[in-house]
Amino acid sequence: MELLPMQECHVAGIAALERVCFTDPWSEASIRAELHNPLSCWLVAVEGGEVCGYVGSQTVLGESDMMNLAVAPACRRQGLGRQLVERLCDALREKGSTCLMLEVRRSNEAALALYAAAGFRQIGVRPNYYFHPKEDALILRKELIE
Numbered sequence: 811m812e813l814l815p816m817q818e819c820h821v822a823g824i825a826a827l828e829r830v831c832f833t834d835p836w837s838e839a840s841i842r843a844e845l846h847n848p849l850s851c852w853l854v855a856v857e858g859g860e861v862c863g864y865v866g867s868q869t870v871l872g873e874s875d876m877m878n879l880a881v882a883p884a885c886r887r888q889g890l891g892r893q894l895v896e897r898l899c900d901a902l903r904e905k906g907s908t909c910l911m912l913e914v915r916r917s918n919e920a921a922l923a924l925y926a927a928a929g930f931r932q933i934g935v936r937p938n939y940y941f942h943p944k945e946d947a948l949i950l951r952k953e954l955i956e
């Protein structure tokens with residue numbers, strides 16, 4: 811398994827995994843646009859040419875937002891999600907980012923457990939933030955510098 815910066819050859823695989831993992835998936839075009847966005851940092855886990863997971867972020871004025879994180883169902887509970895988050899934090903730190911924030915569905919126990927273990931803490935709630943189904947988002951934040 812390799813963790814690589816996202817390239818054009820990964821876009822279709824990421825879009826396919828988005829559709830498997832989310833009820834409101836990013837389109838292939840939106841994902842491709844991130845390749846040309848200087849604010850973006852996306853990492854992809856690849857094995858045998860297949861996309862097994864990815865994480866995407868954008869950074870504005872030294873503060874980063876994680877926009878999506880997913881691991882293919884067949885590859886879950888093997889530490890890949892944790893590795894993607896850790897590698898993203900390292901990459902963002904190197905770019906000078908001071909914190910990483912994200913939104914997560916209140917009911918997403920797997921992601922919440924991963925984020926807690928990775929050092930994120932809850933800083934707020936966005937009521938009814940998500941659709942399909944409607945649900946609150948918890949806002950989490952991790953400091954990237956001591």
Ligand SMILES: CC(C)(COP(=O)(O)OP(=O)(O)OC[C@H]1O[C@@H](n2cnc3c(N)ncnc32)[C@H](O)[C@@H]1OP(=O)(O)O)[C@@H](O)C(=O)NCCC(=O)NCCS
Nearest residue numbers: 831879880881886887888889890891892914920921923924
């Ligand atoms: C959330 C997700 C990315 C986790 O990926 P993963 O590769 O399975 O996660 P890891 O194997 O690195 O797990 C790290 C820790 O997270 C927690 N965790 C992960 N999956 C869990 C689950 N199903 N139930 C409870 N805890 C879980 C555990 O603490 C785990 O550590 P452990 O295996 O040592 O107990 C994956 O389940 C996924 O893609 N879900 C669908 C998309 C999604 O919800 N993305 C997040 C949007 S905010």
